[in-house]
Amino acid sequence: MYLKHKVFGKLFNIFTKFPINNNLISFIIDSNESFSSNLEYIKNEFESRGDFEFNYYYKDKLSINSLKKLATSRYVFLNDNFFPLAFMKFNNKSTVIQLWHAPGAFKKFGGSVENASMLKLISDNTDYLIITSKYIEDYYAEAFQIDKSKIKVLGLPRADYYFKNHNIENLRQNFNNKYNLESDKKIILYAPTFRENEEYNNVFNYLNADEFNKSLSDDYILALRLHPKIKKFYSSQIGVNGDYIDCSDYQNEQELLLISDILITDYSSIMIEFALLNKPVIFFAYDLDNYMDNERGFYLDYKKDLPGPIVYSTEELVNTIKDGIDTSKLNSFIQTQFDDVDGNSSKRIVDFVLNEGEKNG
Structure with missing residues (x-):
């Protein structure tokens, strides 16, 4: 299984040599779009801010054109696990954001219950993990094997509904x-x-x-x-x-x-x-x-x-x-x-991403 992910990563890394499109935003998603709602809220929020381009990369389909767009995106959002990310080396001008599809912390998952080595590699290639409250930060740091400096308490986009x-x-x-x-x-x-x-x-x-x-x-x-x-x-x-x-x-x-x-x-x-x-x-x-x-x-x-x-x-x-x-x-x-119960999670996340992008640009 790891071999497949490594091969995907090597193929992806070829395209990171192309220049970044600062208006391009990619979403990594399943073909059945089972966790699409977070991503749709983020897309709608970006659309209200300006003229952005959007690319849906379906992780169970190999599309060279979509893969190139993924590698040249300014912002990349995902909503669930994507194991090839462990071997994908994004351009340092790209920002990768994990929204996660569920709010809060209830059942243990990820690194809290299983071997964490792969998750650590994935988190090393993730810029930010968005969560819903400071109270659950330690749980998510363990589950994703991610440094707390990458965790941002900004809410759950789908909760805006x-x-x-x-x-x-x-x-x-x-x-x-x-x-x-x-x-x-x-x-x-x-x-x-x-x-x-x-x-x-x-x-x-x-x-x-x-x-x-x-x-x-x-x-x-x-x-x-x-x-x-x-x-x-x-x-x-x-x-x-x-x-x-x-x-x-x-x-x-x-x-x-x-x-x-x-x-x-x-x-x-x-x-x-x-x-x-x-x-x-x-x-x-x-x-x-x-x-x-x-x-x-x-x-x-x-x-x-x-x-x-x-x-x-x-x-x-x-x-x-x-x-x-x-x-x-x-x-x-x-x-x-939830630290904030106000229906403004998508706005907070996009505000944060755009401001961080200006600082890193």
């Missing part, structure tokens, strides 16, 4: 139309994460949908959004099947968060964005002991630091919803995950 004016009523109507719903009941969004231990991935072995609906269906709709890797562990009819709505195919996850009234999750960092909306989160951790013993672990104390109650059974889950969900920890939790 929640501070724009949205017509919630229209979004909810679109949801109703897609799934053929006539009801305006409140939405409970269940978004479980993937487990390495296959035994625990069929969520309906642990959530009794009949019991859930018997107690709550007068007021609530249960909507399920699955991690892509979980789907093979259960069989479901897409759409309404009488027990819940499978909205795993709903294109805009952030819209779902806006129209949902309650989030049920377990170990997914989706809860950080949902907490930003000041709406209640429940943690349905039916396999917590196994997860803590055998999975990658957490940066926080799972039993003490979460912004909502932890439940372990359908009965507990139902009773917690019926009795009212404790949201008293939401504000203090958000303060650990």
Whole structure:
């Protein structure tokens, strides 16, 4: 695997001899654009500042023209891991910025759980890592194996979405139309994460949908959004099947968060964005002991630091919803995950990048 990355790096390095285009900005992305939202916000912000050119480099496709543009870009943004970066020697007039696709720090990742040598090489070739709060700086320094001087607390571009004016009523109507719903009941969004231990991935072995609906269906709709890797562990009819709505195919996850009234999750960092909306989160951790013993672990104390109650059974889950969900920890939790909660992350990042560019130019 490393050989492939090294070959890519050597090919890329040929093009760094060409002059830099000061108006060219490249984005490194997957073909499925699974983490594109951060990059789109940055692109829109640059477009509001002047006449820039943009290049999307799809990391799983080899395009010589796009590769040359990547090597001659003034600014390069990425949103996820890109291992060839360990062997890519950018022109010293280029600036490489890692935005990362998730806010805050919840589950351990990267150098916190695995061999860090490759990550260190990648970080050596990265100019800046953008994070959401000073509180999580040590975690990200470890996860990326990056010097703290390169870490900048400027926010998460995609979080700007929640501070724009949205017509919630229209979004909810679109949801109703897609799934053929006539009801305006409140939405409970269940978004479980993937487990390495296959035994625990069929969520309906642990959530009794009949019991859930018997107690709550007068007021609530249960909507399920699955991690892509979980789907093979259960069989479901897409759409309404009488027990819940499978909205795993709903294109805009952030819209779902806006129209949902309650989030049920377990170990997914989706809860950080949902907490930003000041709406209640429940943690349905039916396999917590196994997860803590055998999975990658957490940066926080799972039993003490979460912004909502932890439940372990359908009965507990139902009773917690019926009795009212404790949201008293939401504000203090958000303060650990975000230094600024204002919808101006993209502006701060572009301001910083352009100012640093002037200093280095």
